[in-house]
Amino acid sequence: MEFLSYFGEVFTPISMLLLIGGTVGGLILGATPGLSPTMAVALLIPFTFHLQPVHGLILLGAAYTSTVAGGAVSAILLKIPGAPANIATTLDGHAMAVRGQGARALQLAFLSSLVGGVFGVLLLIFLTPLLAQWALAFGPSHLFWLAILGVTVIGSLDSDSVVKGLLSGSIGMWLATIGYDDMQGVQRFIFHDALGGGVNIIAALIGLFAIPQVLTMFAKGWQDYGVESIEVQRHPLSAAVHEVFSRTRALTIGTLSGSIIGLIPGVGGQIAGLVAYDQAKKFSPEKDKFGTGHSEGVIAAESANNAMVGPSLVPLLTLSIPGSPTAAVLLGGLLIHGIFPGTDLFDNHPEVAWPFINSMLIGQILMCAFGIYIASFAARIAQVPQSIMAAAVLGLAVFGSYSVQQSMGDVYVMMALGTMMYFLERFGYSAAPLVLGLILGPIAESNFIQGSLIATAGNGQFQYFFSGALNLLLIAVVVVSIGYSAMMEIRNRRVAA
């Protein structure tokens, strides 16, 4: 119960200000179609650079939580999911809104997000220290395989093509080697002055997640979408609270499936909502009502995608393996403050780890309260034309990447990587494994070097890296994750044919 003694830090004026700012900003960004939670968190990282680590993480955690929930606003009122995680919410949420039940759908969405989110954060609180203790047994060879596992899991599960996902991961790992070598100070792959200090992680994160979205908005051209928001009529909150808790089957299915999916590294929230929706429909006696504006559809989908948030941080905070692309960006946020996941985090930085986790618990409550209150207002902001949104995000990306080291080189790297990623994504490459490769590359390399030195003094490299139960287990997980994804890809292709 160590976490209880760190609750005070969450209630300091600066923490509360950041928590509320992050929550409200996240809700609005989440409600805006085209701006993903990952991009929102990436754009916020430069601001955290100017804050204490704990405050920076509180801001990022609040934004992560609320962007996922905020996506429900545009899913329900505009029939455009704010993020991929909200696709399932659109199915019944918008149908309810069309019938004049927009307020009810929004209240159900935020209340079920609260229940799922709180359950997910409680899992984070109780599972993380246990796994972190287990991580103590890890030596350089295990940490090397863990870094490889992080890249391969996201590379194989988060991409449409396993090979292109893994290729993206290896491109990221190569980008991480650019700059001066840590051991001997030798120059590696520096083909432009801007790369003298290596590829800055924050500039890369902003470029890889923000610029492709800006270019996607440009590519849509001069369209006037004419998206119309549905007027939100009043609905008693007490009735929504009663309804959420009376639909226990949908709420339980959503919360449990979201939590389990969040714990699986790399799977992320995109599928949590869809899996929960599908399961809730299967187990419901009112199957036929799904898709026509059934409240169970909204409850299952929204409780799942917020239940995923907390557990997706468990493998991140203990083993450096993010559960979702947004969690990968959070890992970058931790590393720039010199904080490494695992036992280091809980033994040496409990004043950072616990207030951050506790703030996510409070953040769930704030998300629900503000979400219900500002939903209709956020929907209006979500209708901001894409021309304004694209220009604003581009400017923010330029200022944000410059502000970290006050270097134009970082701005060039940000723009070049972002433009490259936009075109690569059009051909099936994926940003998430590339980012993971970039973040976990230095961890893999330092442990590979350390392991090689130990191995040279011992029984040789093969023996060191390929023997022992833990090494073999990690290698097996790497192989299984790649094999499973390859199998699924072949099956999907056969079904499509």
Place this chain on the structure above:
Amino acid sequence: MTRVQHIVPSAIVTFVALWVCLISYTQQPSEPFLFPRLISTLFLALSLWTFGKAVLGLSKVGSGVSLAMMRNLAPGLIVSAIYVFWAAKTLGFYAASTVAFLTLLTIYDPSPHGSVNTWVRRIVITAVYIAVMYGLFAFVLKVYTPRGMFI
């Protein structure tokens, strides 16, 4: 999407992989390139696989690039590139951002260009945006941006 569309990006990726592999295996001293050798071998193997699939017409993933899409994208991409790679440093961050924001807004705003109201709205939005950015970065975060010819 045509086979050529898949071949071009996979050929570029394979070329980069070959270059990385070549440098990793030929540079001296070799110790700092031990890990890059490992990565570049994997990088090259995967890129050759992707290139082979593209050549054989087996690559199916992705939505590709269309002419209409490129026609929409090109003005924005060119303005962004000029803004980032030249104007930000030469004109100064805030001056360049103002010009870039207004230009992009004008290019992609579907409202009629002949209307005075449209231009007033665009100029007001640009002024508010730049004021917010100035307040945030110059006053709150105290970031000293390149001055250039203006500010």
